[in-house]
Structures are given as structure tokens and as C-alpha cells.
Amino acid sequence: MTPKGKSVKGGNHGPAVPRTLHGIGASPGIVVGRILVLRRHTRRAGWYHLPPQQVELEVARFRRAAAMAEDELVRLRSQFAAELADSMSIIDSHILMIHDRMILDCSIEIITEQKINAEWALAQALVRIKKKFDLIADPYIKARYNDIKYVADRVFGLLSGRETDKLTAAGEQVIVVAHDFSPEETIRMRSENILGFITEKGGVTSHTAIVARSLGIPAVVGIEHITMDCASGDTVILDGLSGRVYLDPTPDQRNRFLEDEKRQRASSEELDFYTHLDSETVDGHRVRLGANIEMLDELDSVLRYGGEGIGLFRSEFDYFSRGGKPDEEVLLATYRQLLETLAPMPVTIRTLDVGGDKFSKYVHANGACYDYERNPAMGLRSIRFSLREPALFKTQVRAMLRASVYGHLRILLPMISSREEVHRVKEIMDCVRHELTRADIPFDPRVEIGIMIEVPSTVIMADTLAAEVDFFSIGTNDLIQYSLAIDRGNEYVAHMYEPFHPAVLRMIKQTVDAGHANGIEVALCGEMAGEVMTAAVLLGLGLDELSMRPPAIPHVKRLLRNSCSRQLAELGDQVLQCRDGREVREFLAAYLPWFYPQEFGEP
Amino acid sequence: MKPLEKELTVNNPNGVHGRVASHLARIAGTYDATVHLVYEKTAIDCTAILDVLSMGLVYGTRLKIRIGGREREKAMAEVEKLFSRRDDP
Known part of the structure; x- marks a missing residue:
């Protein structure tokens, strides 16, 4: 993921009209800040057939990417281990998924049999998994397909030579907006000083929401088209309790929330004492x-x-x-x-x-x-x-x-x-x-x-x-x-x-x-x-x-x-x-x- | 050596979801044993978390666990404990 073209400084569409959007409050807390819209970068490596002599190399490339993805998760896990039991067991299940037969072996099989590149093979493997999950009636288990997507996206990113995806821009604290975040991205938000996040997808029981709550990162999920409705640099008030998002708030709204925020932050350490x-x-x-x-x-x-x-x-x-x-x-x-x-x-x-x-x-x-x-x-x-x-x-x-x-x-x-x-x-x-x-x-x-x-x-x-x-x-x-x-x-x-x-x-x-x-x-x-x-x-x-x-x-x-x-x-x-x-x-x-x-x- | 077989019921209110399936895989990986889950005439290897997940095993499902290998008894005890739990591992 990379920041969308615009710089974070300065809004960009005409006179700002205050708007209130309603989503699902996934993690409580009020934050005010500028938006950074992140788009999943479908950097298409392209889907192509391989000359026979390259099949072996392609399999090795895929294995390397999977191993790197696993390393990343293991490293992430080790940074936080003790304090966040829930988040950790979610990462554990992601680690297992990476070397699951249905992802690893299946993709390799597709690479060798169809002589196609790893990205294409992984996409095909995902389609097969999706078909299986579509048959599951239970919505909770069915929703775990999202986790498989997160894991696969990680491997896709590594295959196509993604740069480390920065969540912040120019050191400014921002509220990040995207179609969706994986639990791992959410965990990283804490160390990158993200104020909060808003997504188009998701519900209260998604793993991403669970992680956000355990880390105390305010979040609103389930606002359709939010990545289209706002632009990087816009100001927003996010209320993770009510699930409300105030885009381009009036100076009045803004001041009130900013004051609350300032007061809360200044006193949060002292409050621990209480x-x-x-x-x-x-x-x-x-x-x-x-x-x-x-x-x-x-x-x-x-x-x-x-x-x-x-x-x-x-x-x-x-x-x-x-x-x-x-x-x-x-x-x-x-x-x-x-x-x-x-x-x-x-x-x-x-x-x-x-x-x-x-x-x-x-x-x-x-x-x-x-x-x-x-x-x-x-x-x-x-x-x-x-x-x-x-x-x-x-x-x-x-x-x-x-x-x-x-x-x-x-x-x-x-x-x-x-x-x-x-x-x-x-x-x-x-x-x-x-x-x-x-x-x-x-x-x-x-x-x-x-x-x-x-x-x-x-x-x-x-x-x-x-x-x-x-x-x-x-x-x-x-x-x-x-x-x-x-x-x-x-x-x-x-x-x-x-x-x-x-x-x-x-x-x-x-x-x-x-x-x-x-x-x-x-x-x-x-x-x-x-x-x-x-x-x-x-x-x-x-x-x-x-x-x-x-x-x-x-x-x-x-x-x-x-x-x-x-x-x-x-x-x-x-x-x-x-x-x-x-x-x-x-x-x-x-x-x-x-x-x-x-x-x-x-x- | 005859494999052990036991019929168990899913007690976790959310069914066999990610964390349950990954715990099952961990048990299968820890012991010198092969753990299979048999449900609707399909036997699946419990080290394959996605296979387990895609069975969509909801709360109350009856299924069979089949374990072979040297440490099959220890592994069975762990699996039984996992399935009897109502909370997440």
C-alpha cells in the first residue's frame, strides 16, 4: 500500500462541506486529524506463461516469498508477544496458513503444471479456497476467508517486490483510510503513531477490530466508498465509539473535539494513576x-x-x-x-x-x-x-x-x-x-x-x-x-x-x-x-x-x-x-x- | 499399531474457527502422531489449517478424530481437551 498521489498537507477539493458518515464503531476513542488514503497497490506483475526451463526458478521464487512472509510474521509476533494474547494467536493462525497445503503446495503445483508465474498461480489457488469457503454456512467461520486474503496479499506483495509499505507520511500523525487493513497492519499502527483508522470493509467481530480494541487504536469500519469520498489531507473527526466520522468538520466541531483530545491526552498518564x-x-x-x-x-x-x-x-x-x-x-x-x-x-x-x-x-x-x-x-x-x-x-x-x-x-x-x-x-x-x-x-x-x-x-x-x-x-x-x-x-x-x-x-x-x-x-x-x-x-x-x-x-x-x-x-x-x-x-x-x-x- | 479413534463434539460457541484450527494444527505438529479429522466421510489432516477451516465445523457438530503414531494417546488427550473447551485457546 502506498499513499495516494496527493501530499498529506492541504485539502484538495473546493470549499469543504461538512459531512457526517455513519459506520460501525469498531474500537472506541475520539481522534481528530488529517486523512491519509491508502490504496491497495495492484502493482500487476502481470500474469504470464513460463518457458519450461524457468519453472524451477519460479517455484523457488514463490517459496522464497512465502518464507519471507512467514519471517515477517514471526518477527512481528516476537515484538509484542507477552502483552497481547488475542492478537498473537491471530498471527499464529496466519503463520500456519502461509505454509498450508492449499496455499503453498497448491500454488507450486499450479506453477509446475500450467507453467505460469507465481502470482497467477497463487491467485488461482485463492479462487479454489474461496470456492470451498463459499460453501460454509456459518458466517463466523466463513469470514475467516478474509484472513487467508491478508496472508496471500502479503505473499503477493513480496513477490512483486513491494517496498516496505509505510503507513505514515512525512512524520505527521494521520488517520488512515483504506478499503481494509489486516490485523498485522493494525498492530504496526501503534509503532507508527497512527491516530486511528477508517475502512470500507469489516465488522465488530473481524480480527482487525479485535486487534484495534486490544491496542486502543480508535477505529470505524464499514463505511462504503470512504476511500472515494475523501482525499488525503482532508480533516476528519473519528469517533470510534459511535461509529461516526465527521468529514471536513466546521471550525466549531473541530475545536470542541480538539480540545477534548488535548485534554484527554494531557491527562491520560495521570489518569492511569486513578x-x-x-x-x-x-x-x-x-x-x-x-x-x-x-x-x-x-x-x-x-x-x-x-x-x-x-x-x-x-x-x-x-x-x-x-x-x-x-x-x-x-x-x-x-x-x-x-x-x-x-x-x-x-x-x-x-x-x-x-x-x-x-x-x-x-x-x-x-x-x-x-x-x-x-x-x-x-x-x-x-x-x-x-x-x-x-x-x-x-x-x-x-x-x-x-x-x-x-x-x-x-x-x-x-x-x-x-x-x-x-x-x-x-x-x-x-x-x-x-x-x-x-x-x-x-x-x-x-x-x-x-x-x-x-x-x-x-x-x-x-x-x-x-x-x-x-x-x-x-x-x-x-x-x-x-x-x-x-x-x-x-x-x-x-x-x-x-x-x-x-x-x-x-x-x-x-x-x-x-x-x-x-x-x-x-x-x-x-x-x-x-x-x-x-x-x-x-x-x-x-x-x-x-x-x-x-x-x-x-x-x-x-x-x-x-x-x-x-x-x-x-x-x-x-x-x-x-x-x-x-x-x-x-x-x-x-x-x-x-x-x-x-x-x-x-x- | 492400531490408530485411536474417538467421536467428539465441537463445544466452542463460534465453532472451529481460526484459533481453534491453529491450535489443532499445533497439537498435530507437536507430537509424533498423525491427526486426522473425519467428517461427512472425508478424512483431513489436521496440520492443514485451511482444510480444517473449510469444513465449516459449527458449534455442536459431531465428528471423529483418528490418531496414529507413537504418541497417539498423548495427542488424543490434548485434542479432547481442545474440543471440550468453550472458550478460545
């Missing part, structure tokens, strides 16, 4: 800081950033990562690993939180097939879907209860809108407990059951609901959308999405008060928990737990440790007096720097 300190105020008021995750791969980062358990485990991944719906054993394996790894810290697992449409493929227990919905946000989703498909739900509940003996489990029910739903879930749970008891399968009888507070009706009824459950968890992302009637994905109204809307703040306060009056904990697990400015307000509103993406934990912990409970309560009182979102922001802009100069600059 990882293992208690999360409490100077006067000893404790607030639990948990992690939001959706995959087992992320457990490492929970521990690395000092998460005190998991405040939100999104359980959907097991349902979509492979062909059919997962059976109880698969779910149990996931839940058990979560609980065992973090015990005795609490692990909050949210039951399936998706729309029925996503299941049309394989939920046919009663012959039902779910149609397209005109308004899915208010349709058959989350707990409503689970209650409509009790067999599916029971399997998940059984797996959770069986896992409960391995640690501290809390079950979280999403999108509850009435007391009746809680009762129906409890009936199902009782039924499952009964079955388990009868089958002599152990489970923890004290598993806590909580509900998400994300539909406004539950805020209003929070005092009643608090008597029914063991904890509340406020899901602000949806609560804001439902209460302000704003679809964040709608470009015309997205700007009206306002976490500091006094209605939102009062709802949070009301929920906290109702919970505490009934002696239950109130947690909050929306994006608001992971931003220092909103987190300060939330601490002021008296939440017992904030749960956020793992890298945000040390930031919020430092904020908490620099607070005292009286001052937080005062902050909470003050924001509740404000009449609109702007007043809240103005108040905070004036107030926060006095108490948190590190986070918000000297007043």
Missing part, C-alpha cells in the same frame, strides 16, 4: 463506576480502566454473531465467563433488547414472522418482544440463572413501560426457577432484578415500580428521545436532542428520589455517564452508579475524587433551577471551572 483508586469523593461518598460492554473481548478493558463491575452488558451479540439462535449452553458460557472474571463485582446483564424485525429469519416457533414496522421505536421490541416469544426469553433467563452461581449477577429488563410487564417477567422467572430446582440445577436465589428507566411512564410511576424491583437503571439515550420526541437519527431534529433539557434532569432526579425512598439503588447507563460535563451533573443528582464505556471510567473517577458530596448536591440543586438547556450549559460553564480546573480549564 485506575486503582476507590471511586469516592474526598469525604468518602462512594459512587460505583461500572462499564458498558457487549462482548467478552472487552473484559480486558473493563479491568484495565478500573471498572467496578459491569453496569450494562448488552446481550444481543450472541444472537446475531452466528447463523441460528444461540442455545442455552452458548449463553451460559458467555454469562459464566463474565461473572467469573469480575466476581465479586456485580455484572448487570440486560435481557435481549432488539426489535422483532431482526428476528424474522429464525423465530418461527409459532409460525409468526415479524413484518416491517412503521414505527419500530414504539413497536415490538425489547421486553415486549421477549414476552411475546416466551420460549426464547426463557432460554435466556435459564442461562442467566444457571450462571448466577459463578459471581454476582443482576438482571436488567429493558424498555419496561408498565407494572404488568414486570409481573409477567417475574412469573416466567419463577417458572424457570422451579424447573431448575426440580432438575437439581443450582442457581443463586438472591439474583437482583432491575428495570431500565427509559420510557417516561416509568419515571412517573417510579415510586410504585421501586417496590417491585431491586434496582433501577436509567437509560438516558432512549429516555431523552422518548420524552423530547426526538429521533437522533433524523437530521432535521437531531440538534434538538438535549441531555441538559431540564425535563430530562428532573426525570432523573425524580427517579433517584423514588428509588432511594424505597431503599433501592439507582444507576445510569447512557452516554451521559461517560462525558465529564454531564457526569458532573449526574453525580450532583445523587446516582449510586454510573456505567459507561470503559475508557471513560478514569476521567469520571478523577472528577468524583476531586468532589465533595456537599458541593455535588449544591451543583444538582442549581441545575434543577434552570429553565432550559442553555441556562444549564451557561451555569455549568461558569461553575465547573471553579471546582474542576483540571477538567474544565482555569476560570
Whole structure:
């Protein structure tokens, strides 16, 4: 791969128009920088027939390239070995692939039999492998063909005399954009000071994404045509959490993100120091800081950033990562690993939180097939879907209860809108407990059951609901959308999405008060928990737990440790007096720097 | 010397994917033994990772492992351990 013609300095297409592109957040982190577009250099050595006397030489040339490719991988592996177990086993499998019969022997056979050059032979060998993999039904295993491509590309590159492919240009830190990156290229990004990367291909489970997460390189994948839509030198903001990419951002957007970035970088070393300190105020008021995750791969980062358990485990991944719906054993394996790894810290697992449409493929227990919905946000989703498909739900509940003996489990029910739903879930749970008891399968009888507070009706009824459950968890992302009637994905109204809307703040306060009056904990697990400015307000509103993406934990912990409970309560009182979102922001802009100069600059 | 044969089930929720297949190949390479995987009437040599992968062995698949050679028992023990695991090696 080589940089595309243009130099990295200076954008190149007319007046820049800010654009937002949506991809898949593969590895969290926000970075701002110039783009370097990398194109796979199809430096065609050409495909040609060989004179008979050259066949031997060609085979030797191919063997040499394969051996060199292997050497490269072995060397890469040795540089990192200890710290990155996941990444290493991926490289190990690539090493094996290089001298696999289907690549090595097969290519050599084709060279000798057809008397053609090595590049052509390898391409043919790949086609044969591809045919075999196309027959595999399981999407996870099928996707491993990508790994074979990476390995073959490496050999292609060496055959055609590629120069060492530099990822950086002129020493400037860049955000690299390409059709795809191999896991090995991703590993190298760390030593080459790449800020982050964007690709056209890929998903959350690709090996490239796994490596990016383990190295902490922000990445967005799956943006089609991105290599066409931007050019080297363009400025871009990459948000690896939301999967959003802002091309040619406005000066405002840019400054805001740059400031965040600067602040984060300046404090990242200091933040490491906070990882293992208690999360409490100077006067000893404790607030639990948990992690939001959706995959087992992320457990490492929970521990690395000092998460005190998991405040939100999104359980959907097991349902979509492979062909059919997962059976109880698969779910149990996931839940058990979560609980065992973090015990005795609490692990909050949210039951399936998706729309029925996503299941049309394989939920046919009663012959039902779910149609397209005109308004899915208010349709058959989350707990409503689970209650409509009790067999599916029971399997998940059984797996959770069986896992409960391995640690501290809390079950979280999403999108509850009435007391009746809680009762129906409890009936199902009782039924499952009964079955388990009868089958002599152990489970923890004290598993806590909580509900998400994300539909406004539950805020209003929070005092009643608090008597029914063991904890509340406020899901602000949806609560804001439902209460302000704003679809964040709608470009015309997205700007009206306002976490500091006094209605939102009062709802949070009301929920906290109702919970505490009934002696239950109130947690909050929306994006608001992971931003220092909103987190300060939330601490002021008296939440017992904030749960956020793992890298945000040390930031919020430092904020908490620099607070005292009286001052937080005062902050909470003050924001509740404000009449609109702007007043809240103005108040905070004036107030926060006095108490948190590190986070918000000297007043 | 008669080869050992055993019927096993894939317990890894993601099936026999890259890391599982490469661990299998490593076992086959470590011991003085030839390890074959028999599935749907095809026997494949486990040192060939792509052959193993391209079988598309998903969670719950029943298959047969056949091991010959001097250290076949040790190798079989390792293979059994690998297939009984739910997590990635």
C-alpha cells in the first residue's frame, strides 16, 4: 500500500462541506486529524506463461516469498508477544496458513503444471479456497476467508517486490483510510503513531477490530466508498465509539473535539494513576463506576480502566454473531465467563433488547414472522418482544440463572413501560426457577432484578415500580428521545436532542428520589455517564452508579475524587433551577471551572 | 499399531474457527502422531489449517478424530481437551 498521489498537507477539493458518515464503531476513542488514503497497490506483475526451463526458478521464487512472509510474521509476533494474547494467536493462525497445503503446495503445483508465474498461480489457488469457503454456512467461520486474503496479499506483495509499505507520511500523525487493513497492519499502527483508522470493509467481530480494541487504536469500519469520498489531507473527526466520522468538520466541531483530545491526552498518564483508586469523593461518598460492554473481548478493558463491575452488558451479540439462535449452553458460557472474571463485582446483564424485525429469519416457533414496522421505536421490541416469544426469553433467563452461581449477577429488563410487564417477567422467572430446582440445577436465589428507566411512564410511576424491583437503571439515550420526541437519527431534529433539557434532569432526579425512598439503588447507563460535563451533573443528582464505556471510567473517577458530596448536591440543586438547556450549559460553564480546573480549564 | 479413534463434539460457541484450527494444527505438529479429522466421510489432516477451516465445523457438530503414531494417546488427550473447551485457546 502506498499513499495516494496527493501530499498529506492541504485539502484538495473546493470549499469543504461538512459531512457526517455513519459506520460501525469498531474500537472506541475520539481522534481528530488529517486523512491519509491508502490504496491497495495492484502493482500487476502481470500474469504470464513460463518457458519450461524457468519453472524451477519460479517455484523457488514463490517459496522464497512465502518464507519471507512467514519471517515477517514471526518477527512481528516476537515484538509484542507477552502483552497481547488475542492478537498473537491471530498471527499464529496466519503463520500456519502461509505454509498450508492449499496455499503453498497448491500454488507450486499450479506453477509446475500450467507453467505460469507465481502470482497467477497463487491467485488461482485463492479462487479454489474461496470456492470451498463459499460453501460454509456459518458466517463466523466463513469470514475467516478474509484472513487467508491478508496472508496471500502479503505473499503477493513480496513477490512483486513491494517496498516496505509505510503507513505514515512525512512524520505527521494521520488517520488512515483504506478499503481494509489486516490485523498485522493494525498492530504496526501503534509503532507508527497512527491516530486511528477508517475502512470500507469489516465488522465488530473481524480480527482487525479485535486487534484495534486490544491496542486502543480508535477505529470505524464499514463505511462504503470512504476511500472515494475523501482525499488525503482532508480533516476528519473519528469517533470510534459511535461509529461516526465527521468529514471536513466546521471550525466549531473541530475545536470542541480538539480540545477534548488535548485534554484527554494531557491527562491520560495521570489518569492511569486513578485506575486503582476507590471511586469516592474526598469525604468518602462512594459512587460505583461500572462499564458498558457487549462482548467478552472487552473484559480486558473493563479491568484495565478500573471498572467496578459491569453496569450494562448488552446481550444481543450472541444472537446475531452466528447463523441460528444461540442455545442455552452458548449463553451460559458467555454469562459464566463474565461473572467469573469480575466476581465479586456485580455484572448487570440486560435481557435481549432488539426489535422483532431482526428476528424474522429464525423465530418461527409459532409460525409468526415479524413484518416491517412503521414505527419500530414504539413497536415490538425489547421486553415486549421477549414476552411475546416466551420460549426464547426463557432460554435466556435459564442461562442467566444457571450462571448466577459463578459471581454476582443482576438482571436488567429493558424498555419496561408498565407494572404488568414486570409481573409477567417475574412469573416466567419463577417458572424457570422451579424447573431448575426440580432438575437439581443450582442457581443463586438472591439474583437482583432491575428495570431500565427509559420510557417516561416509568419515571412517573417510579415510586410504585421501586417496590417491585431491586434496582433501577436509567437509560438516558432512549429516555431523552422518548420524552423530547426526538429521533437522533433524523437530521432535521437531531440538534434538538438535549441531555441538559431540564425535563430530562428532573426525570432523573425524580427517579433517584423514588428509588432511594424505597431503599433501592439507582444507576445510569447512557452516554451521559461517560462525558465529564454531564457526569458532573449526574453525580450532583445523587446516582449510586454510573456505567459507561470503559475508557471513560478514569476521567469520571478523577472528577468524583476531586468532589465533595456537599458541593455535588449544591451543583444538582442549581441545575434543577434552570429553565432550559442553555441556562444549564451557561451555569455549568461558569461553575465547573471553579471546582474542576483540571477538567474544565482555569476560570 | 492400531490408530485411536474417538467421536467428539465441537463445544466452542463460534465453532472451529481460526484459533481453534491453529491450535489443532499445533497439537498435530507437536507430537509424533498423525491427526486426522473425519467428517461427512472425508478424512483431513489436521496440520492443514485451511482444510480444517473449510469444513465449516459449527458449534455442536459431531465428528471423529483418528490418531496414529507413537504418541497417539498423548495427542488424543490434548485434542479432547481442545474440543471440550468453550472458550478460545
